[in-house]
Amino acid sequence: MAFQEPIEKMSGRIREITVGGGDGALVIGGENVLPFYAWEGDMPNKPVVAMEVYDTTPEGWPQPLVDALGEVFHDPAMWARACVEQHGADMICVQLASTDPNAADTSPEDAAGTVKAVAAAVDVPIIVYGSGSTDKDAEVLKAVAEAMVDRPIAMGPTTEDNFKPITAAALAYGHIVVAETPIDVNMAKQLNILISQLGLPPERILLDPSTGAVGYGIEYSFTVSERLRLAALGQNDDMTQMPMICNLGKEAWRSKEAKTPVDEEPTWGDAHNRGVLWEATTAITMAASGANVLVMRHPESVALIHKAIDGLMES
């Protein structure tokens, strides 16, 4: 008898959800296998990259990022267009960092204006992240949701402390929420249940289980994400079957290995390649743990990841 490769059949499937609207809408998720396990089932949609666009000129970013994107830093719409047209971004992730009450504390209306401008510049799906300030995000995302009523977006982070107002806004204006929890399987599932109970269909929830960069606890994030996928696929657990988004660009570029210039650490080698590889390695790790959307920063790491994912999908 000929040898047959053992096949592990999963009972569950990740929800297939549509992000964005109109011609630029993208479908993500839908796999009934662990990432890239093409021989055991199907993975109809490959993981995508959402490139970050900040609402204000970033300060203190490492030189490799300034070299690649410095020219467009001052204008979020130009930045977004550059990402899509020159660097092949599948989605745009608008980071509303300036709304943070501890930073510039810009108004929800300004934030909504920025998002609208970005949306006007590109067709691809838009993901909007607030600053992470619980109360301010609720106000900001409500304004953004209202302004974007004609074009569905995904917005977050929605946490246990502000899921009610943000979910209400998503319900009212037809958007997706990004549910963020601090690297914990149970808490991720609990937040999904709480959000669903407010009446938002599970097809409109993206799961952000949080992540660390390579060298900063990525093993732990990997395990948590993988366990979420195992629960979703192996146990057919309805409340973990949301596609996952991984907000890793900021984590990777915050690590000292990615941002230290070569004159400070001559033995670490070329800063440019080091930074790009640090981000790309973090991203491919998270893709392998089951992320469906990778939020990234540097065009060269994005190109590397696209190439890697295409390769994995073909094999």
Place this chain on the structure above:
Amino acid sequence: MPRVTFIPEDVFVDVQTGENLLRTAMMADVGVTATCGGDGTCGKCRMIVEQGDVEAIPSSRLTDDQVAAGYVLGCTTQVVGDIVVRIPAESRPGAAPARAHSQRTLAPLLTIEEQAARVPLDKSIPPVLRRYVELPRPDLCDNADSVSRLRQALRREHRVRDATFTLEAMREIPGVVAEAEWNVTALVVDPIGGAPAITRVEPGDTTDQQYAIAVDVGTTSVEVALVDLNENVIVAQCSEYNRQVKLGSDVITRVIAGSTLAGLVELQHLVADTITDLVLQVCAEADVSVPDLNAYFVAGNTVMTHLLYGISPASIRFEPYVPVASEFPLTTARKLGLPGGPATQVISMPCPASWLGGDIVAGVLAAGIPWADRLTLFVDIGTNGEIVLANTDWLIACSCSAGPAFEGAGIQHGMRAAEGAIEQVRIESTTLEPAILTIGNVKPLGICGSGLIDCVAELFLAGALERNGHLAPHTASSERVRSGERGMEYVLVHAEDSGTGSDIVLTETDIESLMRAKAAIHAGISVLAECVDIDITQVEEVIVAGGFGHYLDLERVMALGMLPELPLDRFTFIGNSSLLGATHAAKSSEMLKTAHKIAEMMTYVELSVSAGFMDHYMSSLFLPHTDLARFPRAQQLIDQRVVIEEAS
């Protein structure tokens, strides 16, 4: 047992003769308004007895016409036989739900007879007992010394072999034999391993007065029972908060406080004082002379036992978390500052591990686990939740910190399960109007553990709580929900109905405390089951212990996700099993031996180094659980209510 059927619901329950009718209605889950705690003053719990007889105290709240029509107040009426009772519309907080003819089964506290039946009948004598002997007088032919004479007589008449004498007892002999002409009573202490000791000699026959004190030293509460060793019964019992609470409410802060000599001395005095007051109280109640007490039998967790003996528990806090001792020497009450005569002994239950003490050994004994040939889950719900999974061949146990919520401490309006404590709560889904019943049917003073469980479970089932334990936004429109000093709160009793003159409320912080406590217990159970690779549904009996009131509504306990969902008939609510086990040991040396055997057999699982515990804890920190599929009945209960709401 009388059967009480409620119409129009057509639900029946079987209750003890003499059961309160309002309580019966609550047990049957029939909606009735009751705001006074059951003392008959609010007059709202009117019911019509349509068939059968009851014993009702006449009430000025009822008109003559109503009485003639069969009206009674549920709270002042006792069930004496099979009856059919109609709940009139005016006594209902909401619409009557349509329910099929059904029985509701309950898990009331085991009766004294049922508790006794859990352990085999045992003819052995108490480990500390007065024995009367008539000694032959010495003469020139029979010139053996007095001690040998007494030893011989004890062997001949009571089969006490190789008795040793304490110096104090020897000193008593000359006076006693002279006074009582060689008719004497000896106090025989028969400890585990070693020869019996004679610790006291008294003139004449004093064996008609033989009493021992059983003590449960809990972190939060201390309870004592006065045991009549001649009659084999508990004659008086009472409890109080452990006065050590003023130095910290949880075990760890006590350990820290007990790490200095001054702190250790203070803690020892505080617990001894607590016990002293309780002992004086029970002895006064039963008219027993304190100096004549035979012995104390103490069951306490390891830290509490160390503190009572004045031994520093400091090492328990540091890796590798070992206590000083697991067995404690025989000593006298006076040495520990407890009331009694010079020879009153103190015997403690062995403490197998740092976080697994004599209270659990006593509990396992009282639950009858060593004799029950089935897979048993024993859960003692206190400040520390101890869990034992066992059959006759093996015992595996763990301990998790639940906090004092179940004992009513650390809760804004919490109290012990004493008179005036709200122990049963039903909440109507649409109006959130509660019906409450207190221990002793008096005006409510606070909420005890079982009332807290009932209240939170009811709020959850009524849809007033979100799964994370927060009050749902829609409840803000209810007049029962308001914003208080510590966040949102639910008003359980208005000031005019309470015995304290102010509102009794349940805050979101209280709910959080209960959530954490129940999550710890459920996580502990999950870890143990995983350790021995047993599916929790294989458990044949679940024994729940703890100092709750008379009732623990297990359906509610399960709806909270504290205990695994299993058929209700597998549950037994045994009450304070630690005290019960100590009582058994006081009555029988065989039982004391079995307790030591239990301690030796127990395998302890240290949760602080268990990789799975935190994960299970987080998934249990949700109502009823993150994995909703494990609690299908809780979901059914919620759905039932929703149907009722839609229908009304």
